[in-house]
Amino acid sequence: MVFAGQGDPRRSLSLLWRADAPPPTRGGPGPRPRLSVDAIVAAAVALADEEGMGSLSMRAVGDRLGRTAMALYTYVPGKSELLDLMYDAVHAELPGHEPDSGDWRAALTAWAGEVLEFYVRHPWVLQVSQARPVLGPHEYAGLDTLVTLLRATGLEAGVLRRLVGTLFPFVRGSAQAVADARLAAAATGSSDEEWWAARSAALLELVPDFAERFPAVSGLEAEGPAEPYPGEGTEGAEPVPYPEREARETFRVGLGVLLDGIEAARVGRT
Amino acid sequence: MVFAGQGDPRRSLSLLWRADAPPPTRGGPGPRPRLSVDAIVAAAVALADEEGMGSLSMRAVGDRLGRTAMALYTYVPGKSELLDLMYDAVHAELPGHEPDSGDWRAALTAWAGEVLEFYVRHPWVLQVSQARPVLGPHEYAGLDTLVTLLRATGLEAGVLRRLVGTLFPFVRGSAQAVADARLAAAATGSSDEEWWAARSAALLELVPDFAERFPAVSGLEAEGPAEPYPGEGTEGAEPVPYPEREARETFRVGLGVLLDGIEAARVGRT
DNA sequence: GGACGTTACTTTACGCCGTAAGGAGTCGCA
DNA sequence: TGCGACTCCTTACGGCGTAAAGTAACGTCC
Numbered sequence: 001m002v003f004a005g006q007g008d009p010r011r012s013l014s015l016l017w018r019a020d021a022p023p024p025t026r027g028g029p030g031p032r033p034r035l036s037v038d039a040i041v042a043a044a045v046a047l048a049d050e051e052g053m054g055s056l057s058m059r060a061v062g063d064r065l066g067r068t069a070m071a072l073y074t075y076v077p078g079k080s081e082l083l084d085l086m087y088d089a090v091h092a093e094l095p096g097h098e099p100d101s102g103d104w105r106a107a108l109t110a111w112a113g114e115v116l117e118f119y120v121r122h123p124w125v126l127q128v129s130q131a132r133p134v135l136g137p138h139e140y141a142g143l144d145t146l147v148t149l150l151r152a153t154g155l156e157a158g159v160l161r162r163l164v165g166t167l168f169p170f171v172r173g174s175a176q177a178v179a180d181a182r183l184a185a186a187a188t189g190s191s192d193e194e195w196w197a198a199r200s201a202a203l204l205e206l207v208p209d210f211a212e213r214f215p216a217v218s219g220l221e222a223e224g225p226a227e228p229y230p231g232e233g234t235e236g237a238e239p240v241p242y243p244e245r246e247a248r249e250t251f252r253v254g255l256g257v258l259l260d261g262i263e264a265a266r267v268g269r270t
Numbered sequence: 271m272v273f274a275g276q277g278d279p280r281r282s283l284s285l286l287w288r289a290d291a292p293p294p295t296r297g298g299p300g301p302r303p304r305l306s307v308d309a310i311v312a313a314a315v316a317l318a319d320e321e322g323m324g325s326l327s328m329r330a331v332g333d334r335l336g337r338t339a340m341a342l343y344t345y346v347p348g349k350s351e352l353l354d355l356m357y358d359a360v361h362a363e364l365p366g367h368e369p370d371s372g373d374w375r376a377a378l379t380a381w382a383g384e385v386l387e388f389y390v391r392h393p394w395v396l397q398v399s400q401a402r403p404v405l406g407p408h409e410y411a412g413l414d415t416l417v418t419l420l421r422a423t424g425l426e427a428g429v430l431r432r433l434v435g436t437l438f439p440f441v442r443g444s445a446q447a448v449a450d451a452r453l454a455a456a457a458t459g460s461s462d463e464e465w466w467a468a469r470s471a472a473l474l475e476l477v478p479d480f481a482e483r484f485p486a487v488s489g490l491e492a493e494g495p496a497e498p499y500p501g502e503g504t505e506g507a508e509p510v511p512y513p514e515r516e517a518r519e520t521f522r523v524g525l526g527v528l529l530d531g532i533e534a535a536r537v538g539r540t
Numbered sequence: 541g542g543a544c545g546t547t548a549c550t551t552t553a554c555g556c557c558g559t560a561a562g563g564a565g566t567c568g569c570a
Numbered sequence: 571t572g573c574g575a576c577t578c579c580t581t582a583c584g585g586c587g588t589a590a591a592g593t594a595a596c597g598t599c600c
Contacts, residue, residue: 030576300547
């Protein structure tokens with residue numbers, strides 16, 4: 001868990017929306033700056049992508065730029081604000097508006113899939129606390145896209161606003177599951193079916209009466225084993241390990257349920 | 271953001287399931303222990319509840335028990351494992367099985383509400399990474415309850431498994447939103463409608479062309495203002511501030527959509 | 541009953557972290 | 571030619587998790 005999100009909101013806002021003084025045209029006094037906010041944010045994002053949030057430190061970012069940690073403080077007020085900037089910067093990758101296809105369901109499905117991949121690409125984003133929503137331009141743009149897509153359902157604004165608050169966390173949660181599955185696979189090395197097998201074996205050793213204590217869970221696991229996964233690129237592509245496949249399937253089913261629910265709301269109130 | 275969840279799985283597991291050596295009946299050699307795993311976990315949970323995850327440190331927990339940080343290491347391998355123990359300990363508060371009422375929808379609604387309140391009571395739980403699922407007895411019990419409730423829908427095991435993976439994150443996400451709203455309210459002091467007003471005012475100052483850049487979001491905000499909130503206890507109870515009310519309403523609507531989706535799945539496949 | 545081994549807990553220390561304070565060098569402009 | 575603004579560095583402080591080693595309390599066995 002990483003906290004973050006406690007920087008000065010005003011300072012963060014003006015940095016996020018690039019409302020600072022424009023870069024002086026002919027250079028002011030003092031040595032020419034060899035760094036920039038953008039360069040720092042890019043380095044920090046690369047670091048977080050590669051090594052995870054746990055390795056993100058001011059010293060590490062400085063190292064990556066051939067500079068000391070303190071050099072960053074010329075450009076950025078502190079680590080919290082840097083995190084805000086990183087957060088918004090990657091959100092530029094969120095899907096944008098497409099021409100209205102007329103099929104809101106297909107559009108939302110495609111949107112959710114792309115957002116899922118975005119989070120999986122930058123799993124550290126999921127660890128940035130939402131506590132203080134310093135919304136930057138790119139996250140707002142992503143929000144705007146979703147709202148536009150939802151408009152096509154014809155539902156009223158009140159419900160729409162709540163659907164936004166449901167869909168984004170849903171995709172975040174699904175992405176978390178996928179990212180966690182990858183992390184577990186990388187940590188154990190045994191990135192295959194045996195992962196789950198090993199875990200439940202250890203548990204059964206420690207808790208012999210597991211099945212009696214948790215009958216519903218046990219029954220569920222016993223009943224429906226893994227179905228074949230209809231993934232794209234069955235040839236050549238490396239196989240998706242079991243837990244991740246499971247997480248992605250959960251995403252697919254959950255999204256289907258949500259969209260069915262939206263459909264029901266449309267029918268009920270039209 | 272707090273990371274956690276990197277302790278030795280085997281050690282965590284045996285601690286979680288209390289598979290350690292039973293407490294010696296007549297005391298062994300050495301001074302009598304004046305602490306215990308349970309006491310440490312309880313102190314740590316109390317600390318996290320009161321001061322938040324950011325204030326949770328080995329030294330702080332030790333202080334609370336009148337002991338040094340290092341004293342804890344006699345009972346607990348490290349901070350990660352302590353976090354695992356805390357995590358499972360609070361999950362004892364999750365709702366348990368109720369006699370089957372025959373109305374799966376009402377039962378699931380009640381369940382979701384109780385789980386939401388649980389997370390709101392212990393918001394730090396939401397910051398514990400799910401990356402390495404060291405499932406303890408109490409979380410398993412909570413899982414078992416949900417599975418039992420879902421069984422009543424009559425859906426097949428495969429779908430059921432995915433619904434579990436959808437519902438839990440949904441409630442977590444909703445709770446996160448409520449907790450964040452409270453945090454923001456506490457931080458700004460202005461815990462009322464003006465919170466949002468102040469934020470959008472600052473934004474409009476920095477970004478005058480906001481409405482043109484994000485037409486859909488702007489339109490949404492303009493259209494549906496806050497509806498009256500049909501909360502229980504309109505008399506006497508302190509008023510729920512606006513952002514939290516909004517978060518709770520999102521939870522209500524989102525849950526409704528999900529349950530509608532489940533309903534549709536039932537009808538479609540029966 | 542006294543020595544011994546085991547155990548609970550403390551003290552000290554190391555290497556991280558974010559960042560405050562102050563100094564060194566570089567440049568535009570008067 | 572300085573002056574002042576500016577970037578970047580070094581040093582330092584108080585926090586963190588925890589390794590290592592020391593101290594004191596206790597049950598057990600000679």
